[in-house]
Amino acid sequence: MIEVNAFKNDLLTWFHENQRQMPWRETKDPYYIWLSEVMLQQTQVNTVRPYYNAFIERFPTIQALSESQEDDVLKYWEGLGYYSRVRNFHEAVKEVHHNYNGAVPSQPDEFIKLKGVGPYTNAAVMSIVHNHPLPAVDGNVLRVWSRLNNNHSDIALQSTKKTFEEELQPFVESESGDFNQAMMELGATMCTPKKPLCLMCPVQSHCQAFENGTVDQLPVKKKKVKKKTIDYLVLYITNRNGDILVRQRDTKLLNGMWEFPMFESDTSIHTIEDELDAVIDMQTEPIFTTKHIFTHMTWNMKVIRAYTQKSDVEYPYRWMSKNEKEALSFSTSMSKIFNKINEV
The missing domain is CATH 3.90.79.10 (Nucleoside Triphosphate Pyrophosphohydrolase)
Structure with missing residues (x-):
């Protein structure tokens, strides 16, 4: 099993020195960070940047978005796809405006009740904004954790994700927001799906897949049904x-x-x-x-x-x-x- 303190120290040292500059990393406003997480689901960072900037310029506050018509909101999402994301976000923001006096709930058990907020979004936003000890497990983290532990479980299974969340829990008892972002950053820039940069990886010494020569075999994911x-x-x-x-x-x-x-x-x-x-x-x-x-x-x-x-x-x-x-x-x-x- 990976040693918590040594791994976190290596990962966070690298992250603090090498993290990419992103507009949503320059704020602790929960509305903006929540928006970024919704936009980033199934969408690349470089695609999201201009949409994020335009969206917050047009809808700079919870109240501004809450009082806007759906057609106007959809126009600023046009091209991002997966339109149910922004519809759910719009409805949730209306609820925040009317039921929470415009303040995004700061407790995970309240925030997750909002429309469209699932376990990942809840963990990401609540850890980044308030440092709640919740592991945020997305596709990047599933891939990274599979390789670090040389784990050949099918990451498409909910049971695998649940196991990974349990294994990651000790790592988010402190500095959870930075840890979650660092894991995502590692997956996006180093531990990539193809041709990972293992020789440059800041946590290579902790990686069992690298030691066993199985990096290219991981993660395991069942074949998709033909489209x-x-x-x-x-x-x-x-x-x-x-x-x-x-x-x-x-x-x-x-x-x-x-x-x-x-x-x-x-x-x-x-x-x-x-x-x-x-x-x-x-x-x-x-x-x-x-x-x-x-x-x-x-x-x-x-x-x-x-x-x-x-x-x-x-x-x-x-x-x-x-x-x-x-x-x-x-x-x-x-x-x-x-x-x-x-x-x-």
């Missing part, structure tokens, strides 16, 4: 005024985002016209094809230009001028389609 692929027709429909037909999604995936009408590729023109309640003059060949890859599925999209004389539509459809596009929240895939067609 589902769906072929779609995406219709870029304009009218005599040059306006573009869009609709708002009412589905679990990308809920509330705007899109160009899309139908599975084997949908007949009659079905499409019935859905749109309009006569559609649709080109036979696509303008271009594109794809969008989610964690669990892939969309293959043929983008078709079309025209209709119909001018009146009902929700979830609406006509949008090109200038209105920036006022609506579109998914990354739909923004790319718009930009490509209009050569933005």
Whole structure:
């Protein structure tokens, strides 16, 4: 078993001297740190930086975000994906504003009750802001801890994560915020998934996988289920005024985002016209094809230009001028389609 004091000393010495500069490391404001953790889930640091800065400039306080409309909030998240994260964050912030006088709860057992706050977010925010002794175990930490202990347990299993949390508990009894951040930093910059920098690692002497030559075999993670692929027709429909037909999604995936009408590729023109309640003059060949890859599925999209004389539509459809596009929240895939067609 890894010796607590010696390991922590080596890790924290390295972290304090080499940690990357990040805007959320320059504050102890729980709202800002909470936001950063929500943004960083399944998203790279370099991608998050500009979004984080723009978000806090637009919504600098709990009250400002709480009083904002969802469409406005989604606009500042556009391109980050996993939109349920920001919806949950928005709802939780409203609860903080109304039920906690605008102050983020400082106790873990209260903070975790907020919408979207799971064990990892709870541990990360509560340890960084208040030094509560909670191990924050994310993908980086699962990989690092597997290698340090030469542990071949499947990290996709909840039981493995629970075991790791128990093993890490002695390491967070003090300086928990710095320790958690140091472990994440080690995983992001040194103990990377591929080609880890073992010869430069500050805790190499503690690593059993390095000693046993098994670093490249770890961590163990069960194979993912093959992604589902769906072929779609995406219709870029304009009218005599040059306006573009869009609709708002009412589905679990990308809920509330705007899109160009899309139908599975084997949908007949009659079905499409019935859905749109309009006569559609649709080109036979696509303008271009594109794809969008989610964690669990892939969309293959043929983008078709079309025209209709119909001018009146009902929700979830609406006509949008090109200038209105920036006022609506579109998914990354739909923004790319718009930009490509209009050569933005």
